[in-house]
Amino acid sequence: MQPDQKQSLMGTLETVFRSELDQPDLKLVATDDMDSVTGWDSLAHVRIIAALEAELGMQFDLEEIDEVASVAKLLAALQKHTAA
Amino acid sequence: MTREVAVSMAAMPWLPASDDAARASLAKALEDQTAPDFGKLRHAMNYRWQEADLRRVGKTMAQLAATASLAKSEFQAKTILVLSSQTFSHMADTLTGIGLRHGLVFLPTVVEYEDALLWLDRHPVEVVFDFAVVLQDAKSLGLNPAIGMPQSETSAARKAMVRTGEVLKKLASTHASQVIVQTVVEDIAIPFANMDHSLHHAHRQQVATYNAELAQFAVNNGFILLDTSALASFIGLSNWWPGRYRHMAKLPFAMANVPIFLDSLARIAATVSGKSRRVLVLDLDNTLWGGVIGDDGMEGISLSQGNAMGEAHLAIQNFAQQLKQRGIVLCVSSKNTHDIAIDVFRKHPDMILREEDIALFKINWIDKAANIKAMAESLNLGLEAFVFLDDNPVERQQVRDALPMVMVPELPKDPSDWPLYLAGAGCFEQTALTQEDLKRSDYYVAEGRRQEAEVKAGDTEGFLQSLDMELVAQGFDNLGRKRIAQLISKSNQFNLTTRRYSETEVAALETDASAITMQIRLSDKFGDNGMISAVVATTSGKSATIDLWIMSCRVIGRNVEAAVLSLLVQQLKDKGVETLTGIYVPTPRNDLVKDHYRKLGFAPAAMTDDGKTLWELDIMAYEPVKLPFTKLVYTP
Numbered sequence: 001m002q003p004d005q006k007q008s009l010m011g012t013l014e015t016v017f018r019s020e021l022d023q024p025d026l027k028l029v030a031t032d033d034m035d036s037v038t039g040w041d042s043l044a045h046v047r048i049i050a051a052l053e054a055e056l057g058m059q060f061d062l063e064e065i066d067e068v069a070s071v072a073k074l075l076a077a078l079q080k081h082t083a084a
Numbered sequence: 085m086t087r088e089v090a091v092s093m094a095a096m097p098w099l100p101a102s103d104d105a106a107r108a109s110l111a112k113a114l115e116d117q118t119a120p121d122f123g124k125l126r127h128a129m130n131y132r133w134q135e136a137d138l139r140r141v142g143k144t145m146a147q148l149a150a151t152a153s154l155a156k157s158e159f160q161a162k163t164i165l166v167l168s169s170q171t172f173s174h175m176a177d178t179l180t181g182i183g184l185r186h187g188l189v190f191l192p193t194v195v196e197y198e199d200a201l202l203w204l205d206r207h208p209v210e211v212v213f214d215f216a217v218v219l220q221d222a223k224s225l226g227l228n229p230a231i232g233m234p235q236s237e238t239s240a241a242r243k244a245m246v247r248t249g250e251v252l253k254k255l256a257s258t259h260a261s262q263v264i265v266q267t268v269v270e271d272i273a274i275p276f277a278n279m280d281h282s283l284h285h286a287h288r289q290q291v292a293t294y295n296a297e298l299a300q301f302a303v304n305n306g307f308i309l310l311d312t313s314a315l316a317s318f319i320g321l322s323n324w325w326p327g328r329y330r331h332m333a334k335l336p337f338a339m340a341n342v343p344i345f346l347d348s349l350a351r352i353a354a355t356v357s358g359k360s361r362r363v364l365v366l367d368l369d370n371t372l373w374g375g376v377i378g379d380d381g382m383e384g385i386s387l388s389q390g391n392a393m394g395e396a397h398l399a400i401q402n403f404a405q406q407l408k409q410r411g412i413v414l415c416v417s418s419k420n421t422h423d424i425a426i427d428v429f430r431k432h433p434d435m436i437l438r439e440e441d442i443a444l445f446k447i448n449w450i451d452k453a454a455n456i457k458a459m460a461e462s463l464n465l466g467l468e469a470f471v472f473l474d475d476n477p478v479e480r481q482q483v484r485d486a487l488p489m490v491m492v493p494e495l496p497k498d499p500s501d502w503p504l505y506l507a508g509a510g511c512f513e514q515t516a517l518t519q520e521d522l523k524r525s526d527y528y529v530a531e532g533r534r535q536e537a538e539v540k541a542g543d544t545e546g547f548l549q550s551l552d553m554e555l556v557a558q559g560f561d562n563l564g565r566k567r568i569a570q571l572i573s574k575s576n577q578f579n580l581t582t583r584r585y586s587e588t589e590v591a592a593l594e595t596d597a598s599a600i601t602m603q604i605r606l607s608d609k610f611g612d613n614g615m616i617s618a619v620v621a622t623t624s625g626k627s628a629t630i631d632l633w634i635m636s637c638r639v640i641g642r643n644v645e646a647a648v649l650s651l652l653v654q655q656l657k658d659k660g661v662e663t664l665t666g667i668y669v670p671t672p673r674n675d676l677v678k679d680h681y682r683k684l685g686f687a688p689a690a691m692t693d694d695g696k697t698l699w700e701l702d703i704m705a706y707e708p709v710k711l712p713f714t715k716l717v718y719t720p
Contacts, residue, residue, distance in 0.1 A: 019134070019136040020136060022136070022139060022140050022143065042333070043171070043173060043174050043333060046174070046329065046332055046333040046335070047174060047339075049332075050329070050339050051136075062328055062331075065328075065332060
């Protein structure tokens with residue numbers, strides 16, 4: 001994985017989180033998870049998943065959705081799905 | 085080339101996409117979150133927004149309405165109790181955001197996954213809600229896919245209806261002023277396949293029976309029906325289907341349908357809150373018929389059976405006629421010569437709409453917002469009662485900007501798809517029907533005949549300035565020849581001399597050194613209008629005569645004439661011409677331009693017995709005026 005691709009996925013992730021959680025100044029770090037990010041509850045998670053899928057034109061596997069409950073895991077899954 | 089109907093209806097394509105200007109307007113409206121600019125907000129909400137934007141605006145306004153007063157605004161705060169058998173909370177803020185489009189600020193209380201009757205028993209009334217909405221799905225009502233032979237005489241639909249009836253009556257008697265209930269969407273799993281509608285215990289028939297009984301029960305008891313089943317059919321069940329989101333989060337339908345579902349709910353709530361749309365304002369050329377009556381004439385417009393374009397426009401007329409019979413007031417606003425356009429209503433054998441169907445005719449050359457404002461005054465109705473239908477995006481934008489309360493649906497190019505857009509937009513909601521409703525239109529028609537007020541244009545200059553118009557004029561050349569000849573043969577209204585040059589004559593002018601020729605193209609931020617005007621001036625020493633000046637009526641009122649004159653004068657000056665003569669030759673169709681030269685600053689010079697007028701302009705004394713074009717050039 002190229003470092004700049006990882007960075008751009010992180011950027012997309014941050015944009016989606018800011019918009020879905022209505023926190024325009026939100027900053028994400030790799031260690032963030034559903035406990036550390038205000039408003040990231042199970043319903044927001046579903047919205048975030050849907051928004052990421054729409055934004056990146058990909059689809060998470062059904063079994064992944066519950067698992068990707070941290071920024072690091074989301075990034076890893078996104079990298080897997082957006083790899084050429 | 086994709087057909088425009090391929091656009092998903094769930095995306096609500098009748099709303100204009102939010103552009104930078106709309107985005108800026110929305111940001112500005114909410115800049116001061118304690119005191120929003122309500123006018124700007126209303127304007128911004130006419131656009132199509134992302135759900136995230138709607139949620140944010142909704143949240144802001146709900147907070148504001150809970151703590152401060154909306155008294156000085158046209159918005160009404162409405163408490164709403166949502167009893168949903170599936171997940172609703174992901175839509176709560178969006179509902180408030182979308183309600184703003186209809187003048188309401190919803191303050192939702194959401195109850196999910198509960199049996200409605202049990203919940204109501206456990207929660208005695210504290211405050212009476214303005215609205216309660218009951219959103220039940222097939223499963224929660226026991227309308228499950230059936231197997232085997234029918235076991236019981238009492239159908240599941242009957243049992244479900246009895247239960248729903250109790251919920252609705254309880255809500256109305258204790259919890260809410262108005263009760264809304266949705267019809268049920270059938271499930272995708274239909275074990276009996278094509279036979280599912282025939283078996284009285286099977287799913288599809290159960291759902292149909294329940295919905296039919298519910299609709300009857302609602303109208304008999306004053307409950308308001310939200311026909312979610314019809315909406316899901318309109319969208320298409322396969323697009324409505326929540327798929328994985330049902331299993332992940334008990335969502336009732338795919339997320340893409342959230343805005344249109346909430347819009348449908350907000351619309352009927354607005355209707356019972358006294359904000360119903362009651363007037364349909366129709367354009368004429370390329371709206372009620374295909375073509376331009378002033379140029380094409382009665383025989384030339386498309387308006388008959390057996391011709392696809394004609395039938396598409398007849399279908400639009402039919403749609404309007406049905407609305408009129410239901411009590412919607414029809415008006416006409418068109419840039420045309422009154423007598424010519426009205427003749428179509430009187431004499432064209434294929435017209436469905438007739439003069440007596442239309443309450444007010446505003447057929448003139450002033451801007452449409454001014455016309456609609458005058459209509460509102462004449463009919464004594466608020467602007468929020470108006471819907472405006474026009475094929476021309478510039479006219480639509482002008483009305484939308486000037487009168488944000490008027491509903492102005494975006495429309496696809498192909499008129500065949502207009503009924504689809506209009507059905508989706510649900511411009512005219514209704515929650516009750518009375519004899520009075522059916523007579524209302526006739527009443528307004530009579531009222532309209534009594535009054536005929538003309539109003540002057542409002543601030544059109546700012547509007548023109550915002551169009552970013554680019555006008556490019558060129559001498560005649562072989563590339564433009566065909567279109568120039570066509571324009572010359574088709575222009576009847578804006579045509580000063582009715583000189584009909586043939587294509588050969590046009591070709592000859594290309595190399596005629598004594599003539600100044602101009603083919604004029606206009607574009608603006610909405611797109612290219614193409615070649616919209618042509619001028620020919622013949623010179624002889626220090627004088628010149630305008631032998632041809634034609635223009636497409638689509639661009640009337642946009643200062644094109646003055647811009648063309650300024651370019652022409654520049655050319656004449658370079659040739660040493662000092663006096664310019666304009667000629668107006670009256671015909672039955674060009675009354676529109678009888679004062680053309682006077683308006684441009686020419687002095688009357690002579691008049692002949694047959695009504696022909698001559699006008700003169702002193703080139704040396706000509707002062708260029710400031711014009712609203714971002715580009716204005718001539719290349720020989």
